[in-house]
Amino acid sequence: xxxxxxxxxxxxxxxxxxxxxxxxxxxxxxxxxxxxxxxxxxxxxxxxxxxxxxxxxxxxxxxxxxxxxxxxxxxxxxxxx
Amino acid sequence: xxxxxxxxxxxxxxxxxxxxxxxxxxxxxxxxxxxxxxxxxxxxxxxxxxxxxxxxxxxxxxxxxxxxxxxxxxxxxxxxxxxxxxxxxxxxxxxxxxxxxxxxxxxxxxxxxxxxxxxxxxxxxxxxxxxxxxxxxxxxxxxxxxxxxxxxxxxxxxxxxxxxxxxxxxxxxxxxxxxxxxxxxxxxxxxxxxxxxxxxxxxxxxxxxxxxxxxxxxxxxxxxx
Numbered sequence: 408x409x410x411x412x413x414x415x416x417x418x419x420x421x422x423x424x425x426x427x428x429x430x431x432x433x434x435x436x437x438x439x440x441x442x443x444x445x446x447x448x449x450x451x452x453x454x455x456x457x458x459x460x461x462x463x464x465x466x467x468x469x470x471x472x473x474x475x476x477x478x479x480x481x482x483x484x485x486x487x488x
Numbered sequence: 489x490x491x492x493x494x495x496x497x498x499x500x501x502x503x504x505x506x507x508x509x510x511x512x513x514x515x516x517x518x519x520x521x522x523x524x525x526x527x528x529x530x531x532x533x534x535x536x537x538x539x540x541x542x543x544x545x546x547x548x549x550x551x552x553x554x555x556x557x558x559x560x561x562x563x564x565x566x567x568x569x570x571x572x573x574x575x576x577x578x579x580x581x582x583x584x585x586x587x588x589x590x591x592x593x594x595x596x597x598x599x600x601x602x603x604x605x606x607x608x609x610x611x612x613x614x615x616x617x618x619x620x621x622x623x624x625x626x627x628x629x630x631x632x633x634x635x636x637x638x639x640x641x642x643x644x645x646x647x648x649x650x651x652x653x654x655x656x657x658x659x660x661x662x663x664x665x666x667x668x669x670x671x672x673x674x675x676x677x678x679x680x681x682x683x684x685x686x687x688x689x690x691x692x693x694x695x696x697x698x699x700x701x702x703x704x705x706x707x708x709x710x711x712x713x
Contacts, residue, residue: 413622413623413624414624414625415607415609415614415623415624416623418608418609418697419607419608419693421608421693421696422689422692422693422696423689423693426689428685428689445628446624446628446629447625449628449629449630449631449632450609450629452632453629453707454696454697454700456636456637457699457700457703458668458696460640460641460649461649461664461669462668462669464641464646464649473528473546473549474521474524474525476550477524477528477553478521480550480554480557481515481517481557482517484558484560485515
């Protein structure tokens with residue numbers, strides 16, 4: 408009989424779970440827990456949404472001065488190569 | 489030639505490294521600027537984890553791009569272009585940190601941050617030993633409602649994510665930048681930062697959990713920003 412996995416333990420395992428690094432036993436315990444726990448289900452969903460959002464934000468703007476300097480460096484490189 | 493690149497310029501996003509490399513080697517300025525726009529913000533944040541101020545980090549990023557240009561001819565594509573660029577910025581930042589004799593070694597930061605007690609959820613959200621369901625939620629997470637992923641892409645929430653990343657301890661910030669923002673495989677993150685996989689996952693988890701927590705007030709109930 409496998410030991411129980413409590414909510415307080417589960418919240419520390421989501422990254423290992425998403426990355427496929429939980430042992431098959433622990434993955435099974437986690438999934439069994441989720442079938443009967445709304446709180447953990449919402450937590451896992453929120454961690455998933457957070458991770459997904461992190462993977463999509465990259466729309467920050469590079470300061471124009473930085474781009475100008477880099478473009479000048481690129482042109483110098485092109486001229487010298 | 490204009491320096492501005494339209495925000496919707498997607499000409500390079502679907503292309504593989506080899507094609508982008510070929511454009512760069514041929515001196516295609518818009519390919520170069522595309523690369524700069526794509527990676528420079530993350531590079532700046534990575535550099536910032538090693539050096540004390542933004543101006544120094546900006547220097548590191550500029551130096552890294554010069555390193556990229558110098559290395560372009562010899563780059564053999566054994567790692568991804570992106571991975572190679574991030575390796576260069578990390579190495580530059582490390583060198584600068586050492587030269588300025590003020591950076592704490594990354595391994596020491598990583599050890600300190602992963603060994604300290606740092607629960608993903610505040611302990612008082614779970615029932616204690618004397619209660620009916622010890623170690624279970626006392627107060628379950630409040631729902632983020634429908635389509636939180638769409639709300640997260642709005643400007644105010646993107647700014648919240650940014651602020652949450654900036655507020656992370658440095659090793660956690662660097663790992664989440666490389667893994668989640670820059671999309672590097674775990675193996676590459678470990679390689680660049682000289683971390684064990686276990687250590688990297690602990691740091692990554694702590695970073696994601698803190699970011700989740702900082703977004704929570706903006707995504708629950710009526711407390712929309």
